[in-house]
Amino acid sequence: MNIIMLGAPGAGKGTIAALIKEKYNLPHISTGDIFRANIKEETELGKLAKSYIDKGALVPDDVTINMVMDRLSNDDCKSGYILDGFPRTIVQATEFEKALQKSNTKIDVCILVDGDDDMIANRLSGRRVCEKCGASYHIEHMKPVKEGICDKCGGNLIHRKDDTVDVIKDRLKTYHEQTQPLIDYYGKNGNLKTVSGFLGSKEEIIKAIEGILN
Numbered sequence: 516m517n518i519i520m521l522g523a524p525g526a527g528k529g530t531i532a533a534l535i536k537e538k539y540n541l542p543h544i545s546t547g548d549i550f551r552a553n554i555k556e557e558t559e560l561g562k563l564a565k566s567y568i569d570k571g572a573l574v575p576d577d578v579t580i581n582m583v584m585d586r587l588s589n590d591d592c593k594s595g596y597i598l599d600g601f602p603r604t605i606v607q608a609t610e611f612e613k614a615l616q617k618s619n620t621k622i623d624v625c626i627l628v629d630g631d632d633d634m635i636a637n638r639l640s641g642r643r644v645c646e647k648c649g650a651s652y653h654i655e656h657m658k659p660v661k662e663g664i665c666d667k668c669g670g671n672l673i674h675r676k677d678d679t680v681d682v683i684k685d686r687l688k689t690y691h692e693q694t695q696p697l698i699d700y701y702g703k704n705g706n707l708k709t710v711s712g713f714l715g716s717k718e719e720i721i722k723a724i725e726g727i728l729n
């Protein structure tokens with residue numbers, strides 16, 4: 516099963532992707548990871564991408580798509596994958612579809628993890644992060660045993676500057692502007708499924724995922 520994930524920051528996309536990965540044994544592939552791996556291994560595509568990044572320029576779509584297609588041809592993607600963070604634009608989406616067609620494959624489903632903006636802002640602004648190990652907490656939903664202290668390593672929990680309601684609302688606005696065309700695109704192709712990122716228990720989320728994927 517070939518899956519694309521879309522969703523606002525803080526809407527629960529990561530949690531849902533992790534559950535799909537676990538239940539269906541599919542690799543969770545982010546474009547960030549693909550870029551880092553190619554650059555680290557100094558592949559031809561990685562060197563090419565790096566030449567643009569070093570100039571402060573955007574990596575051209577065909578380079579990105581070649582890297583993605585290369586990653587998707589690995590053995591671990593034989594029974595499918597969860598693609599996260601790509602495509603980001605309509606041009607990428609249409610070019611990606613052409614590349615998939617050429618290799619006789621397709622996207623089976625695009626999962627949109629949806630969430631009310633106010634709920635997302637509330638969730639994100641209540642987040643506290645350990646400055647030592649990066650573990651994430653929430654002042655209401657996931658409290659540490661001792662206030663302000665990380666359960667795992669004893670580090671201090673901090674409220675990150677970009678986790679304030681104003682900054683989050685701004686980020687959400689940008690997200691909606693950028694993502695709506697993709698939602699329309701996959702909606703038109705008939706394989707868009709929406710799941711709420713605020714379903715609560717693990718069982719509820721798995722039930723919703725099964726409803727979509729089975």
Ligand SMILES: [Zn+2]
Binds near residue numbers: 646648649650669670
């Ligand atoms: Zn910690």
